[in-house]
Amino acid sequence: MPNPKLAIASDHAGFEQKEQLIEWLNQLDYEVNDFGPFDDNRVDYPDYAQLVAEAVSTEQATLGILLCGTGIGMSIAANKIKGVRAANLTSVEFATLAREHNAANIAALSARFVDLNTNKEILSTFLGTQPLGDRHADRVDKITALEQ
Ligand code: RB5
Numbered sequence: 001m002p003n004p005k006l007a008i009a010s011d012h013a014g015f016e017q018k019e020q021l022i023e024w025l026n027q028l029d030y031e032v033n034d035f036g037p038f039d040d041n042r043v044d045y046p047d048y049a050q051l052v053a054e055a056v057s058t059e060q061a062t063l064g065i066l067l068c069g070t071g072i073g074m075s076i077a078a079n080k081i082k083g084v085r086a087a088n089l090t091s092v093e094f095a096t097l098a099r100e101h102n103a104a105n106i107a108a109l110s111a112r113f114v115d116l117n118t119n120k121e122i123l124s125t126f127l128g129t130q131p132l133g134d135r136h137a138d139r140v141d142k143i144t145a146l147e148q
Contacts, residue, residue: 003028004127007061009035009048011074014067014111016040017119021065024120030127033061049077049086056105057083063127064106067119075108082147085140090114095122099129103140 006025010018015037025032035051037043045068052064064086066074071088078086086106087098090113098104107126109119131137 003030004062005060006030006032006063006065006127007035007052007055008032008065008067009052010037010067010111011045011048011069012037012040012042013069014074014109017109017111017116018067020116021067021119021123025123045073046077049074050081052106053078053081053084053086057081062105065123066106066108067111068108069110069112071108071110071114075106078106078108083144085143089122089126092118092121092125095125096129099126100132101136101139102143103131103137 008018008022022032022034035048049066052066055061056064066078068074075086075088078084084106085102085104086108087102087104088108089095089098090110107123
């Protein structure tokens with residue numbers, strides 16, 4: 001299976017890890033579309049959550065990655081966009097379950113409370129795990145129905 005196309009963005013708190021993660025993902029042969037910011041000046045996380053969420057929602061990207069201080073604000077904002085299931089991931093176990101059970105399509109990562117290597121492990125798991133389907137897919141369909 002070809003690598004998924006990725007969309008990534010952060011706020012100022014996540015900027016440094018975003019840059020390092022892009023370099024790492026490129027080395028792993030992922031196509032990564034960087035939606036910014038392009039320096040570490042203070043910005044508002046909803047503006048960047050929207051860019052990645054819309055890329056995933058319109059299928060320009062298969063999966064998205066967002067980084068802020070906690071990952072919480074990014075996930076709350078991204079989940080306002082239709083078709084987005086953003087999960088705030090702070091452990092490898094949550095990355096597995098967010099993909100298998102919830103078919104999460106955006107990983108919202110914490111740059112202030114989770115170190116770079118742990119975020120790499122979380123992302124490796126997120127990108128390498130597929131939704132389980134069956135009863136979990138029925139529940140995901142119910143999430144989608146809530147958007148109507
Ligand atoms: C910015 O200070 C901080 O609020 C933001 O990075 C994020 O943690 C929000 O959820």
